[in-house]
Amino acid sequence: MMAIRVQKYGGTSVADIDRINRVADRVSKAYDEGDKVVVVLSAMAGVTDSLISLARKAAPKPDTRELDVLLATGEQTTAALLAMILTSRGYMAKSFLGFQAGIRTDKTSGKARILDIDGKNILNALHAGYIAVVAGFQGADEDGDITTLGRGGSDTSAVAIASSLKADVCEIFTDVDGVYTTDPRICDKARKIKRITYEEMLEMAILGAKVLQIRSVEFAKKYNVPVHVRSSFNEEEGTMVVNETADMESVVVSGITCDMNEARITLKNVPDQPGTSAKIFTPLAEAEICVDMIIQNTQSNGDTDLTFTVTKDDFAKAREITERVAKEIGSPEVVTATDIAKVSVIGLGMKSHSGVAAAMFQALANENINIRLISTSEIRISCVIQAKYAELAVRTLHTAFGLDQEPK
Amino acid sequence: MMAIRVQKYGGTSVADIDRINRVADRVSKAYDEGDKVVVVLSAMAGVTDSLISLARKAAPKPDTRELDVLLATGEQTTAALLAMILTSRGYMAKSFLGFQAGIRTDKTSGKARILDIDGKNILNALHAGYIAVVAGFQGADEDGDITTLGRGGSDTSAVAIASSLKADVCEIFTDVDGVYTTDPRICDKARKIKRITYEEMLEMAILGAKVLQIRSVEFAKKYNVPVHVRSSFNEEEGTMVVNETADMESVVVSGITCDMNEARITLKNVPDQPGTSAKIFTPLAEAEICVDMIIQNTQSNGDTDLTFTVTKDDFAKAREITERVAKEIGSPEVVTATDIAKVSVIGLGMKSHSGVAAAMFQALANENINIRLISTSEIRISCVIQAKYAELAVRTLHTAFGLDQEPK
Numbered sequence A, B: 001m002m003a004i005r006v007q008k009y010g011g012t013s014v015a016d017i018d019r020i021n022r023v024a025d026r027v028s029k030a031y032d033e034g035d036k037v038v039v040v041l042s043a044m045a046g047v048t049d050s051l052i053s054l055a056r057k058a059a060p061k062p063d064t065r066e067l068d069v070l071l072a073t074g075e076q077t078t079a080a081l082l083a084m085i086l087t088s089r090g091y092m093a094k095s096f097l098g099f100q101a102g103i104r105t106d107k108t109s110g111k112a113r114i115l116d117i118d119g120k121n122i123l124n125a126l127h128a129g130y131i132a133v134v135a136g137f138q139g140a141d142e143d144g145d146i147t148t149l150g151r152g153g154s155d156t157s158a159v160a161i162a163s164s165l166k167a168d169v170c171e172i173f174t175d176v177d178g179v180y181t182t183d184p185r186i187c188d189k190a191r192k193i194k195r196i197t198y199e200e201m202l203e204m205a206i207l208g209a210k211v212l213q214i215r216s217v218e219f220a221k222k223y224n225v226p227v228h229v230r231s232s233f234n235e236e237e238g239t240m241v242v243n244e245t246a247d248m249e250s251v252v253v254s255g256i257t258c259d260m261n262e263a264r265i266t267l268k269n270v271p272d273q274p275g276t277s278a279k280i281f282t283p284l285a286e287a288e289i290c291v292d293m294i295i296q297n298t299q300s301n302g303d304t305d306l307t308f309t310v311t312k313d314d315f316a317k318a319r320e321i322t323e324r325v326a327k328e329i330g331s332p333e334v335v336t337a338t339d340i341a342k343v344s345v346i347g348l349g350m351k352s353h354s355g356v357a358a359a360m361f362q363a364l365a366n367e368n369i370n371i372r373l374i375s376t377s378e379i380r381i382s383c384v385i386q387a388k389y390a391e392l393a394v395r396t397l398h399t400a401f402g403l404d405q406e407p408k
Helices: A017-032 A047-058 A064-088 A120-127 A153-165 A198-206 A214-223 A246-250 A276-286 A312-329 A356-366 A387-400 B017-032 B047-058 B064-088 B120-127 B153-164 B198-206 B214-223 B246-250 B276-286 B312-329 B356-366 B387-400
Strands: A004-009 A036-041 A093-096 A103-105 A114-117 A131-135 A138-140 A146-148 A169-174 A195-197 A227-231 A239-242 A255-259 A262-267 A291-298 A304-311 A334-337 A340-346 A373-377 A380-386 B004-009 B036-041 B093-096 B103-105 B114-117 B131-135 B138-140 B146-148 B169-174 B195-197 B227-231 B239-242 B255-259 B262-267 B291-298 B304-311 B334-337 B340-346 B373-377 B380-386
Touching (some): A017 A064, A036 A064, A064 A131, A114 A153, A153 A169, A198 A255, B017 B064, B017 B131, B036 B064, B036 B120, B064 B093, B114 B153, B120 B131, B138 B153, B195 B198, B262 B340, B291 B373, B312 B334, B356 B380
Parallel strands (some): A004 A169
Antiparallel strands (some): A138 A146, A227 A239, A373 A380, B262 B304
């Protein structure tokens, strides 16, 4: 049966003409198999960064509308080149810029959100026998102004187009084989996951697994788009990101992540008064600092400590603000640490299996690893530990939750 | 009084960020003087050629639709950069791609013709106080496909936009001071022409004066757009290209051109039969060879020679075809010459002044320069001579027609 396949190729897969030729091999193979093929492309690796540098040379803080016009040339270039190559090989192929592909966004230059997609032009081309080659990462707002979707936006373009065309699959071709149970560089028993739910993938993306952009997973979840994350350098099956199915809850924990990019800030003896938290977090928000975990604990003597984490990039600025606020509210001391790691276990099965948290704490305790902070979601438990134990913790949890072997 | 000024800057004027900053100086000065300013930009010098090379690496004969998509990124880049620079200096500025500027063309990829311009978006921006920065060289056809206007197309973009906005002037900023009576490298008495008619400018552009693209002059003539050709490196007045005014016919000859890029092909003793010319020129046309001058002369003994000129680029191919045809039609000999020059005098005043041809032939004869071919239009006389006399002929004619001095 003829299927609609959306294939997305990232920057390393289209880094030069040779690689674009290899993309053409794969695209034409899918077409020859009888499928209708829509290709979504990123800019050549490095091009977006070069364009940003050029813009900064022109203006220290480039106008965001114009930056979008400039950046959009990156994907325009790769789309035209692939369409040329396919055409020269005798295939019918046609490039579509964001506005031509009917990708309508809001007006937030630089990180626009897709409002809707009018798939008419692409569908017409597919039905006429064309391969549709779409410039990823870009759209147009209601005034016809060019917008871009932010870093990794081509993933979102691909999923959104797949959704609007009711495609049978959205294949995300990347430089890794798929989604792994944990980082193979840390744990040599890491395995490629065959199927993962949108919810789990979302948690993993938020925790720093870079295979898929967070918003593209949200989009896929919302519109139930089957996503296949796979390597552009081999033919192997990758990881299917799908809706929950009955058998999936039997796997309690699907993956372990480790994030070394956070730092911890603690305000000691915070006065127990209404509005104190607001006094602390409002100036951080105004400085556009994203706070991750927040824990407030009152000790037996009645003193309350307030601890939170931020990314290491924001740490210096956050500490400065926090120390100022501490004086204002009467907290006597601000304690910080940058040698921390956030280790998380993620699994849809947690929802129906109790005791996952206890098992996690016990496994870490067995290795004498101290837990400094804990936070949880419905399908995730995260512990902040000392950075030096990070690798040990990941391997310990990988074994403890039975991830070293293929699930039965 | 507030005027609408369209300013076009070529590739050398926007070759890097420093030069774009200098363009911004000039644009903002015009804006500060109270004018409404529309800027039309070319791609950075060399960029279009690089993109063509990239396309040829992707496909030996790149699909023309996709080549247009690729080439359009060049002007998109400069337009975004200038708009950024102006914005960062506190001006309201906005870039417009071809389709956003309402430039609607036919579907001839690579050398599309402008059908009409919907100036609504640009006018709205001007009235809201914006400087409009338009990507030259590009438009969109009725299907919304991106098209480009061919080499030098930004001149045409600028003139067409000026026409649609009923602009007070279309300033073409380039790397020369204006239009000269002849090439200053050949004749040190060459003078900048203050005012020239569209018709004269058209003849000069066709004869190889590279300051303005031929089609842009045709467009300016058709819609009566006042064009000011001037240097982007100084503040001096350049050359105004305008409609004929009463006083302009008093100047008999406005300029002298010299084209060294032609070659001559002669078929000897062509049989005097109907259809012979068609047999010669049809295969040349089919090979897309442009024939310039054609002269047939019957000698006293009844023999007829047929001579024509082609560009040196086409010469080898044209000679090959002609030699084949000569055998077919029974012409005994094909004689060729590449060491020729075409020297032309151009002037609107010729229409009302007889004797210009005679004066030209006499001036050349006085220097013992033999004329091999002659062709004329209403306001031009061209003579093909031996290449070695080219410079002497230009200087002789420049003096003979009183161009060494400023007109009274």
